[in-house]
Amino acid sequence: METIRKAFRHLEDSMQRHDRMRCVISYESFIARLVENPDLILRNVFQVFHDMIHAYVGDGEDEYPDDPESIRFVHYDCTRLFVEGTDHPFFADRLFANRLIHQVEALRRGAQQNKIYIFDGPPGCGKSTFLNNLLMKFEQFANTDEGMRYETLWRLDRRAIGGAGNGDIHPFVNRILHLMQEAPNGRMPFDFKTQTNDLEDPSGKLPPDIHLMDEPPVALEEAIEVPCPSHDHPILILPKEFRRAFFDELFENDEFKYRLYTEKEYDWVFRETACTICQSLYEALLEKLGSPLKVFGMVFARPYRFSRRMGEGISVFNPGDKPMRQTILTNPILQSRINAILRDSNRVRYLYSQYARTNNGIYALMDIKGHNVERLIELHNIISEEVHKVEDIEENVHSLFLALMNPEDRKNIEDIQSFSDRIESVNIPYVLDLKTEVAIYRNIFGKHIDASFLPRVLHNFARVIISTRLKTRSEALMEWIENPQRYSSYCDENLMLLKMEIYAGHIPNWLTDEDRKRFTAKRRRRIIAESESEGNQGLSGRDSIKIFNEFYSFAAREGRLINMAALSHFFTRIRPDLLRSIPAGFLESLQRLYNYTVLQEVKEALYDYNEEAISRNIQNYLFAVNFEIGAIERCRFTGDRLEITEDYLVSQENVLIGEGATPEKRNRFRSDVQKEYAAKTLTVEMMQEGKAITETKLYKDLYERAVYNLKEKALDPLLKSEAFRMAIKDFGTTAFNNYDARIKADVQSVIENLGRKFQYSQLGAKEVCMYVIDNDIARKFSAS
Numbered sequence: 048m049e050t051i052r053k054a055f056r057h058l059e060d061s062m063q064r065h066d067r068m069r070c071v072i073s074y075e076s077f078i079a080r081l082v083e084n085p086d087l088i089l090r091n092v093f094q095v096f097h098d099m100i101h102a103y104v105g106d107g108e109d110e111y112p113d114d115p116e117s118i119r120f121v122h123y124d125c126t127r128l129f130v131e132g133t134d135h136p137f138f139a140d141r142l143f144a145n146r147l148i149h150q151v152e153a154l155r156r157g158a159q160q161n162k163i164y165i166f167d168g169p170p171g172c173g174k175s176t177f178l179n180n181l182l183m184k185f186e187q188f189a190n191t192d193e194g195m196r197y198e199t200l201w202r203l204d205r206r207a208i209g210g211a212g213n214g215d216i217h218p219f220v221n222r223i224l225h226l227m228q229e230a231p232n233g234r235m236p237f238d239f240k241t242q243t244n245d246l247e248d249p250s251g252k253l254p255p256d257i258h259l260m261d262e263p264p265v266a267l268e269e270a271i272e273v274p275c276p277s278h279d280h281p282i283l284i285l286p287k288e289f290r291r292a293f294f295d296e297l298f299e300n301d302e303f304k305y306r307l308y309t310e311k312e313y314d315w316v317f318r319e320t321a322c323t324i325c326q327s328l329y330e331a332l333l334e335k336l337g338s339p340l341k342v343f344g345m346v347f348a349r350p351y352r353f354s355r356r357m358g359e360g361i362s363v364f365n366p367g368d369k370p371m372r373q374t375i376l377t378n379p380i381l382q383s384r385i386n387a388i389l390r391d392s393n394r395v396r397y398l399y400s401q402y403a404r405t406n407n408g409i410y411a412l413m414d415i416k417g418h419n420v421e422r423l424i425e426l427h428n429i430i431s432e433e434v435h436k437v438e439d440i441e442e443n444v445h446s447l448f449l450a451l452m453n454p455e456d457r458k459n460i461e462d463i464q465s466f467s468d469r470i471e472s473v474n475i476p477y478v479l480d481l482k483t484e485v486a487i488y489r490n491i492f493g494k495h496i497d498a499s500f501l502p503r504v505l506h507n508f509a510r511v512i513i514s515t516r517l518k519t520r521s522e523a524l525m526e527w528i529e530n531p532q533r534y535s536s537y538c539d540e541n542l543m544l545l546k547m548e549i550y551a552g553h554i555p556n557w558l559t560d561e562d563r564k565r566f567t568a569k570r571r572r573r574i575i576a577e578s579e580s581e582g583n584q585g586l587s588g589r590d591s592i593k594i595f596n597e598f599y600s601f602a603a604r605e606g607r608l609i610n611m612a613a614l615s616h617f618f619t620r621i622r623p624d625l626l627r628s629i630p631a632g633f634l635e636s637l638q639r640l641y642n643y644t645v646l647q648e649v650k651e652a653l654y655d656y657n658e659e660a661i662s663r664n665i666q667n668y669l670f671a672v673n674f675e676i677g678a679i680e681r682c683r684f685t686g687d688r689l690e691i692t693e694d695y696l697v698s699q700e701n702v703l704i705g706e707g708a709t710p711e712k713r714n715r716f717r718s719d720v721q722k723e724y725a726a727k728t729l730t731v732e733m734m735q736e737g738k739a740i741t742e743t744k745l746y747k748d749l750y751e752r753a754v755y756n757l758k759e760k761a762l763d764p765l766l767k768s769e770a771f772r773m774a775i776k777d778f779g780t781t782a783f784n785n786y787d788a789r790i791k792a793d794v795q796s797v798i799e800n801l802g803r804k805f806q807y808s809q810l811g812a813k814e815v816c817m818y819v820i821d822n823d824i825a826r827k828f829s830a831s
């Protein structure tokens with residue numbers, strides 16, 4: 048019992064804490080909060096939507112921050128927005144994420160608010176998942192302190208206004224109100240329609256629009272609350288013409304004030320007006336009370352609560368949803384009480400449309416067909432005219448309008464010419480970025496799938512899938528790469544493999560310097576722009592998951608890694624039907640790119656790139672050449688103790704100028720280094736200019752030489768020594784112990800390096816080395 052009581056007390060505490068944070072505040076407190084935190088308090092739906100996206104996605108990561116030609120095509124991690132905490136994750140690829148972020152930035156800036164955003168994508172691209180997740184995150188965010196906005200609430204004080212007693216209420220309404228108060232559960236004790244006929248109405252007429260709302264009536268207290276049905280921002284109660292002067296008083300001449308007055312995103316603060324209900328209440332009260340200050344005493348602010356299920360702030364319509372029976376919503380009880388308190392039944396008309404409920408919120412259509420076609424047409428009219436007529440009253444409608452569309456439904460809106468300038472299409476095609484495609488497989492089949500593949504093979508599966516979605520020919524790439532033939536040993540003739548790298552945000556290092564230089568911002572924009580018309584065909588997201596499942600079941604075997612041979616076998620033998628969708632020659636090019644890449648990896652692993660050791664050796668050598676043979680000295684740069692023998696110097700020179708150098712060449716090299724060191728490096732660069740040894744020209748030259756020679760020689764043991772090959776094969780078995788120490792150490796280090804640098808497992812590293820040797824891949828590339 049005690050624990051239960053404790054649990055309840057805890058629950059009560061936290062609920063109270065929660066409520067305190069989100070309670071109704073006076074207009075004065077609202078203004079105080081506005082001054083304290085204008086960025087947070089003064090936001091419309093577009094600004095909050097932007098802040099929501101930014102809160103979940105962040106700034107994005109530029110992999111090439113120093114690239115002067117960068118077009119800010121960066122990596123946005125959309126996991127928190129579309130994956131975490133969702134029933135069905137949506138995976139935004141790099142292209143779509145950039146498109147979305149740019150749209151959202153433009154929305155906040157206020158450039159394009161009078162539009163309907165239509166997300167246009169083929170079946171199976173995940174658009175409805177996208178929209179559902181987006182709306183769910185918006186709802187969550189808008190109900191947090193970070194995303195919260197205030198809306199207007201009126202508290203009409205009967206005594207302050209001049210005390211309309213119950214006797215002043217329309218007798219008909221008075222009777223109903225009494226009946227309701229007597230009802231035990233606060234609900235109507237009788238059926239309204241049958242009873243109305245029996246009621247005597249002395250005036251002989253009923254208000255025309257009485258529809259009884261199914262909600263408990265409010266007790267007859269001294270103050271009545273009138274919420275703004277349009278969720279007006281409380282600042283809009285201030286008459287438009289006074290707002291500038293008001294802000295002048297309120298804010299120092301600070302950065303925020305400057306932005307408020309100059310930036311388009313704050314236009315709404317000066318342009319928009321309160322809804323007609325709030326406006327008429329304001330005017331009626333001003334007349335009764337005689338002073339704006341007294342009127343503002345009755346204006347309050349409360350958090351705008353969003354609920355998609357209740358249709359507050361967020362409404363989503365499916366094509367099958369029937370149009371609402373009542374297009375005009377009223378609240379007769381509230382209406383009668385407003386009338387009573389103001390003693391005027393025509394002054395404030397509490398009527399509004401369904402659009403009011405999503406004013407300052409999001410109104411969304413799932414697919415433009417069925418009843419949603421009518422809804423879209425109506426929306427379009429509202430947007431064009433900027434107001435919506437409810438009877439003879441004009442209603443403000445400032446919402447974020449979102450819709451989804453299948454390509455085949457485009458015909459439903461094509462007839463309407465004027466749509467073009469009010470509709471902003473955002474493409475949401477199949478995934479075109481291979482990293483995202485792989486992330487989808489991992490999400491569905493589990494992260495462990497990686498362990499079944501040799502590195503790069505999983506990504507190559509994704510490349511095959513994406514090749515079916517891209518256009519084969521790219522004008523932008525052809526304009527950029529003048530001689531595609533140059534890359535034929537590792538790229539397809541249409542350069543689709545190159546395009547896939549760029550779409551994934553990667554500039555391949557096999558590009559020549561010349562082409563890398565020609566990769567200007569203008570060319571980048573052209574290439575990325577081509578993605579706007581890609582991804583509407585080929586294998587859909589659903590297809591690719593099915594195909595991956597089939598491939599994985601076919602190729603994954605205990606104790607064996609899925610390699611390129613399995614991939615190629617699958618697409619040529621198991622599912623040859625898919626070859627129709629894959630561009631001709633693509634699989635072969637993919638194999639060549641794979642060969643080229645693993646060769647680089649094995650080379651790199653053999654070479655044992657150890658910058659620090661190379662640097663240390665060069666510094667020691669530069670120091671040593673200044674002494675007689677046989678001297679023992681401590682290097683002034685590294686602190687190493689050096690025995691300066693002929694053997695020592697030769698071993699260093701072998702690295703710098705190659706092993707085959709004649710003694711004459713070696714001696715000339717040594718004395719050249721010594722002379723330059725004495726005449727320039729030490730005396731000028733270091734002593735006069737204050738450079739460190741590692742910043743001098745001589746040091747840099749030698750370093751470059753060493754790296755070049757070490758890499759050139761890297762493959763020698765692998766290619767020349769049969770013992771090395773056998774040792775790799777025997778690695779991990781007892782037979783490996785029989786090799787000599789030198790070979791064992793080399794094999795060990797290459798396997799380790801492949802693991803450390805390229806995430807190969809031991810088994811994978813062994814397999815890829817054997818692959819490179821047995822297929823004579825080094826020779827294939829050295830010949831080209």
Ligand SMILES: [Zn+2]
Nearest residue numbers: 275279322325
């Ligand atoms: Zn209002």
